[in-house]
Amino acid sequence: MFNKKIIAAALAISGLFIGTTANAQFYAGATVGQARWNMDCAGTSSCKTNDTSFNILGGYNITPNWGVEGSYYNLGTVKANVYGIAAEMKATGIDLAGTYRAQVGNNWGLFTKLGLAYSKGEATAAFNNVRGSTSKNSTQVMVGIGATYAFTPNFAARAEIASRKVDFVGGDGNIANFNIGVQASF
Numbered sequence: 001m002f003n004k005k006i007i008a009a010a011l012a013i014s015g016l017f018i019g020t021t022a023n024a025q026f027y028a029g030a031t032v033g034q035a036r037w038n039m040d041c042a043g044t045s046s047c048k049t050n051d052t053s054f055n056i057l058g059g060y061n062i063t064p065n066w067g068v069e070g071s072y073y074n075l076g077t078v079k080a081n082v083y084g085i086a087a088e089m090k091a092t093g094i095d096l097a098g099t100y101r102a103q104v105g106n107n108w109g110l111f112t113k114l115g116l117a118y119s120k121g122e123a124t125a126a127f128n129n130v131r132g133s134t135s136k137n138s139t140q141v142m143v144g145i146g147a148t149y150a151f152t153p154n155f156a157a158r159a160e161i162a163s164r165k166v167d168f169v170g171g172d173g174n175i176a177n178f179n180i181g182v183q184a185s186f
Helices: 002-015
Strands: 026-037 047-048 050-061 066-082 085-104 108-127 130-152 157-169 173-186
Touching: 002 108, 026 157, 047 173, 050 085, 050 173, 066 108, 066 157, 066 173, 085 157, 108 157
Parallel strands: none
Antiparallel strands: 026 050, 026 173, 047 066, 050 066, 066 085, 085 108, 108 130, 130 157, 157 173
């Protein structure tokens, strides 16, 4: 439900920018998709290693090819059950990346990004009525690739794959997410 509201708000806001100039440098957008956590589920009675993810992003194109992009992301929650102990892990954070864009034809564009992600990894475990939780913040490298399709000079669909490493107390995990969404330039 929350993701539908984010998409609706992004579409409504992006509609305001369709009529602005074609020499756009700033952009904003939102994406939603699925995060896949690299977890070992051996020995668990149940294990869920993927969940809905979303990004809210903004960027600035310094030149037609080079730019910078920042985003808030939520990589969802994964769950496992081991001998009656229910465990959950979730990750959220912000990232800042340099981007390189290449225009392919009139409407298509490709991009790559490389930067730093500041993540908060949270873990919770519960057994009967006893519950405990912990969290850890970390800064790690993030990478991503993607494509855009411009419906107008200032409104585009966006698809991307990004990978981040998130630290948890006692370990870490690589999380890859595939998201699709929209971006508006102004």
